[in-house]
Amino acid sequence: MIPLNKPFLPPQHEYQDYMNDIWQRNWLTNHGPLVKEFEEKVSEYLGSEKMVFTANGTTALQIAIKSLDLKGEIITTPYSYVATTSSIVWENCTPVFVDIDETTLNIDPEKIESAITGRTSAIIATHVYGNPCDVESIQKIAVKHNLKVIYDAAHCFGTRYKGEAIYNWGDISIASFHATKPFHTVEGGGLFTHDKELKKKMRYMMNFGHDGPYHFQGVGINGKNSELHAAMGLCNLKYADEIFDKRKKLSEIYDNKLNELPVQRPEVTENTIYNYAYYPVLFESENAMKSAAGYLSSKGIETRNYFKPSLNQLPYVDKAHVPVSESVANRVLCLPLYFDLTEEMIDIVTGSLEKSMLEYQ
Secondary structure, three states, X not given: OEOOOOOOOOOHHHHHHHHHHHHHHOOOOOOOHHHHHHHHHHHHHHOOOOOEEEOOHHHHHHHHHHHOOOXXXXXEOOOOOHHXXXXXXXXXXXXXXXXXXXOOOOEOHHHOHHHOOOOEEEEEEEOHHHOOXXXXXXXXXXXHHOOEEEEEOOOOOOOEEOOEEHHHOOOEEEEEOOOOOOOOOOOOEEEEOOOHHHHHHHHHHOEOOEOOOOOEOOOOOEOOOOHHHHHHHHHHHOOHHHHHHHHHXXXXXXXXXXXXXXXXXXXXXXXXXXXXXXXXXXXXXXXXHHHHHHHHHHOOEOOEOOOOOOHHHOOOOOOOOOHHHHHHHHHEEEOOXXXXXXXXXXXXXXXXXXXXXXXXX
């Protein structure tokens, strides 16, 4: 069995050292010392504003929408994980879908302006598979039309654009540290913003609105994370560079072995240091993808049709004409990629993929 993903785990004794300290302090949650240390060290590592550590990436996105007081319509991508759209709907806003660029698979800035109406309050764009959006074009549109910008950067830890952490773009960027991500805290998320007052507001909102034990700044939720999750993050942060280097090498091996097969890879945005969060390939047709996925599954190789469905097809949103997104969602397959993957395993995956395509033809 070759799984699609396998979370990186640090040496157990390193995590246990943190557990011993937690047991001695008996401080498990409510913005403890490890949470504070984790927030600081993440920002140091990335070269970003200090992060707000949250329970998960979805909670972070919901807090981002709420903290900006967004109303009405939000322009967004139909090609992302469902949380991008469901968070908009959850916060009583209306997602307006704009189709994606067929090379990067990110939202197409050239199609955004025609979707703006008098009810548009923001743009929420996803850096798909950790690949940066055209952030400059999106920023110009936002400034021109007085719109807020949130980046769903759930896939992006470690990605840099023009020498900077991708989290430095937008009014707010959110991170996910879920166990499926290259860098994780088991469960977790983060909020990044340059606006100090907005950051203060988000900290209140993620802690029930508490301003001291008996005072409240406003409505809030429980979006905090724990000392145990921060400890995992601190352990894993020491190995982040090693993790990204290994994923890059594995992806390059895939590239070489798949070079002759009729599959397409998304193009990484120029001036990007990529984090190799996923290894997606695009087939010529949906049937070709399904045939390959079925064949690999029969050989004990796990793959995933990330991201299906195109989000405009969800039952709780208005339909939209986004043919590129629908086509990509039907033809994409993510192949196994994780720290412990070996070149021998990649040989098995790519050899099986080649056989499946020969049989399909």
